[in-house]
Amino acid sequence: xxxxxxxxxxxxxxxxxxxxxxxxxxxxxxxxxxxxxxxxxxxxxxxxxxxxxxxxxxxxxxxxxxxxxxxxxxxxxxxxxxxxxxxxxxxxxxxxxxxxxxxxxxxxxxxxxxxxxxxxxxxxxxxxxxxxxxx
Numbered sequence: 001x002x003x004x005x006x007x008x009x010x011x012x013x014x015x016x017x018x019x020x021x022x023x024x025x026x027x028x029x030x031x032x033x034x035x036x037x038x039x040x041x042x043x044x045x046x047x048x049x050x051x052x053x054x055x056x057x058x059x060x061x062x063x064x065x066x067x068x069x070x071x072x073x074x075x076x077x078x079x080x081x082x083x084x085x086x087x088x089x090x091x092x093x094x095x096x097x098x099x100x101x102x103x104x105x106x107x108x109x110x111x112x113x114x115x116x117x118x119x120x121x122x123x124x125x126x127x128x129x130x131x132x133x134x135x
Contacts, residue, residue: 020058024093031087073105
């Protein structure tokens with residue numbers, strides 16, 4: 001969501017963080033793979049050149065974003081939250097990874113709540129749409 005606001009380098013670095021997120025608890029699930037492919041579709045500028053190989057350590061990738069403006073950090077964090085919440089499974093490793101990024105990106109608890117509420121609102125809208133389409 002809103003990944004098009006990132007420049008090409010930020011897009012590539014975001015995909016690295018997304019891969020760390022889905023790999024953090026072992027082999028990615030089919031749901032997590034589908035999410036990555038959906039995000040890659042949104043990243044038109046890089047979809048032909050990214051090979052799903054990590055280009056750097058997670059620490060260096062996080063440090064890369066620390067120098068970015070707050071909008072970029074918020075977009076990256078929002079999308080990582082979306083990934084973590086997509087499969088409906090609570091995962092401590094993902095939560096700890098998100099907390100690490102939240103601190104590194106200087107995202108307040110209030111901003112975190114706002115971003116998470118966006119994810120819930122989007123999920124609610126999708127569910128409502130499905131109900132309407134089926135009835």
